[in-house]
Amino acid sequence: MVQLVLHYDGARFAGWQRQTKERTAQGELERALARLLQSPTTALGAGRTDAGVHARGQAAGVRVPERWTVVELRRALNAVLPGDLWVAAAHEMRPEFHARYSATARRYSYAVGLGEASRSPFRRAWEWAFPRPIDFTALDAETAILQGEHCFRAFAVHGTAPPTDSLRCAVHRAGWRREGDVLFFDVAANRFLHHMVRFLVGTLLDVASGRRPGGTVARLLLAADNSEVSPPAPPHALCLEHVNYPDDLYLSGSA
Amino acid sequence: MVQLVLHYDGARFAGWQRQTKERTAQGELERALARLLQSPTTALGAGRTDAGVHARGQAAGVRVPERWTVVELRRALNAVLPGDLWVAAAHEMRPEFHARYSATARRYSYAVGLGEASRSPFRRAWEWAFPRPIDFTALDAETAILQGEHCFRAFAVHGTAPPTDSLRCAVHRAGWRREGDVLFFDVAANRFLHHMVRFLVGTLLDVASGRRPGGTVARLLLAADNSEVSPPAPPHALCLEHVNYPDDLYLSGSA
Numbered sequence: 001m002v003q004l005v006l007h008y009d010g011a012r013f014a015g016w017q018r019q020t021k022e023r024t025a026q027g028e029l030e031r032a033l034a035r036l037l038q039s040p041t042t043a044l045g046a047g048r049t050d051a052g053v054h055a056r057g058q059a060a061g062v063r064v065p066e067r068w069t070v071v072e073l074r075r076a077l078n079a080v081l082p083g084d085l086w087v088a089a090a091h092e093m094r095p096e097f098h099a100r101y102s103a104t105a106r107r108y109s110y111a112v113g114l115g116e117a118s119r120s121p122f123r124r125a126w127e128w129a130f131p132r133p134i135d136f137t138a139l140d141a142e143t144a145i146l147q148g149e150h151c152f153r154a155f156a157v158h159g160t161a162p163p164t165d166s167l168r169c170a171v172h173r174a175g176w177r178r179e180g181d182v183l184f185f186d187v188a189a190n191r192f193l194h195h196m197v198r199f200l201v202g203t204l205l206d207v208a209s210g211r212r213p214g215g216t217v218a219r220l221l222l223a224a225d226n227s228e229v230s231p232p233a234p235p236h237a238l239c240l241e242h243v244n245y246p247d248d249l250y251l252s253g254s255a
Numbered sequence: 256m257v258q259l260v261l262h263y264d265g266a267r268f269a270g271w272q273r274q275t276k277e278r279t280a281q282g283e284l285e286r287a288l289a290r291l292l293q294s295p296t297t298a299l300g301a302g303r304t305d306a307g308v309h310a311r312g313q314a315a316g317v318r319v320p321e322r323w324t325v326v327e328l329r330r331a332l333n334a335v336l337p338g339d340l341w342v343a344a345a346h347e348m349r350p351e352f353h354a355r356y357s358a359t360a361r362r363y364s365y366a367v368g369l370g371e372a373s374r375s376p377f378r379r380a381w382e383w384a385f386p387r388p389i390d391f392t393a394l395d396a397e398t399a400i401l402q403g404e405h406c407f408r409a410f411a412v413h414g415t416a417p418p419t420d421s422l423r424c425a426v427h428r429a430g431w432r433r434e435g436d437v438l439f440f441d442v443a444a445n446r447f448l449h450h451m452v453r454f455l456v457g458t459l460l461d462v463a464s465g466r467r468p469g470g471t472v473a474r475l476l477l478a479a480d481n482s483e484v485s486p487p488a489p490p491h492a493l494c495l496e497h498v499n500y501p502d503d504l505y506l507s508g509s510a
Contacts, residue, residue, distance in 0.1 A: 009376040056377070084376045121264040121339045122311070126377075 001097045002070055003245070004029070004043065004077075005089040006058040010235065011125060012084055016049040016058065025049075025058070025085055032080045033062060044099045046243040047106055047192065052235035054126070056088070057107070057242035061099035071255040092253035097245070105172055105244040107188040110201045111237045115181035127182060128237040132209040134183070139176060139208035145218050146174040146187070146200070154220035154229055155200055156193030167193060198232035206230040256352045257325055258500070259284070259298065259332070260344040261313040265490065266380060267339055271304045271313065280304075280313070280340055287335045288317060291328075299354045301498040302361055302447065307490035309381070311343070312362070312497035316354035326510040347508035352500070360427055360499040362443040363452045366492045367460070370436035382437060383492040387464040389438070394431060394463035400473050401429040401442070401455070409475035409484055410455050411448030422448060453487035461485040
């Protein structure tokens with residue numbers, strides 16, 4: 001098994017997951033693999049990203065004939081993939097590696113532009129130009145409660161409601177850091193629900209900009225009901241940064 | 256007179272200068288101005304950038320009816336301009352301000368990606384992923400000679416040869432700086448000839464990567480003949496960073 005670590009610019013993808021009619025990152029990757037390996041090949045992703053969401057660390061598992069080294073595979077893929085999808089690394093993995101089930105953590109970042117310059121053509125594709133003043137102390141206070149294991153039913157879209165325990169996520173880290181006039185939300189968890197990071201950012205910033213009272217996140221977590229969540233923050237400022245796997249799943253080959 | 260300071264992503268522009276059939280930055284700006292001011296309006300740029308070249312500091316002079324403040328003009332323009340063109344600032348200028356002739360210096364940057372990661376979708380639009388090893392000492396030595404006033408005939412494309420003195424440029428500063436695995440060429444001069452920065456980068460990197468002998472730039476400057484210049488570096492990694500005007504041309508209003 002090979003783990004591909006992928007970068008993609010989400011702007012022109014209808015998300016990660018293969019679809020029959022839309023251009024997706026998985027679809028483009030599988031097309032390139034089929035062309036190189038001359039046989040239909042599945043690239044299973046660690047997680048599904050929404051349309052417009054970027055990745056600097058999506059992981060995909062691919063079964064590749066033994067005659068391909070990871071060095072050759074990576075080089076050959078990057079020669080045929082479109083410019084908005086790129087293999088940053090390729091690792092040889094043990095046969096039991098499964099891109100989704102073996103993952104122990106995912107980490108996302110969300111970029112919030114604080115000044116007008118976030119509307120520049122060089123930044124608007126990656127940042128949400130936030131229009132209201134932010135109380136950073138309130139933001140940090142509201143965010144602190146996320147740490148730990150909770151039912152995130154309030155921060156997800158669901159079809160028919162699945163059982164409660166499948167909505168539990170263990171948040172390893174959630175916090176904000178500022179670089180110049182950009183505010184980054186970094187969040188790592190064992191798993192994420194559909195739209196979860198975008199709902200969290202939308203609600204946290206509503207509190208931090210005075211639209212909703214402090215304690216809203218705690219109340220929503222307890223209510224476990226998504227009817228009062230804030231609108232999700234836009235997808236173009238969200239990036240899947242990294243997927244963690246246990247060290248013992250890695251074999252020696254890397255490229 | 257108003258000076259507009261412009262950012263643009265050059266990817267989808269056939270350069271700065273208005274053309275009848277191609278999409279250009281000047282063309283889009285003048286279209287937005289005509290719409291707002293309800294009359295045809297010329298936006299004269301400090302310099303022409305080639306197709307694909309970016310700007311974070313192109314300057315354009317515009318004559319605007321007195322009832323418009325620079326604050327209102329900037330806001331209104333940014334509301335109607337396409338996403339790849341943005342007014343970063345607007346300054347009230349004395350009537351004798353002329354975007355091209357009043358400029359005392361232009362500054363460009365050129366971004367050279369040293370590692371494979373420069374091919375990532377997040378970097379490939381702004382960096383030239385340079386494929387050969389670079390000798391930084393040789394690069395600095397070859398660059399040092401550029402400082403001062405020279406005839407840059409060897410580093411420009413010309414139609415019918417203009418008189419020699421119009422090809423003289425005073426280079427105020429030329430040097431390389433490294434940030435992680437990106438190498439930036441910063442060059443400031445009173446004026447630049449057509450393709451000049453790209454020819455300089457192409458030739459300097461040919462020397463620094465061992466393709467041409469040290470001293471090539473000096474020899475070409477003396478020969479004043481462009482038949483032996485290296486191919487120009489690609490446009491997408493070049494950015495017009497700043498245009499300087501004398502302080503006394505600025506009035507108090509800025510936005």
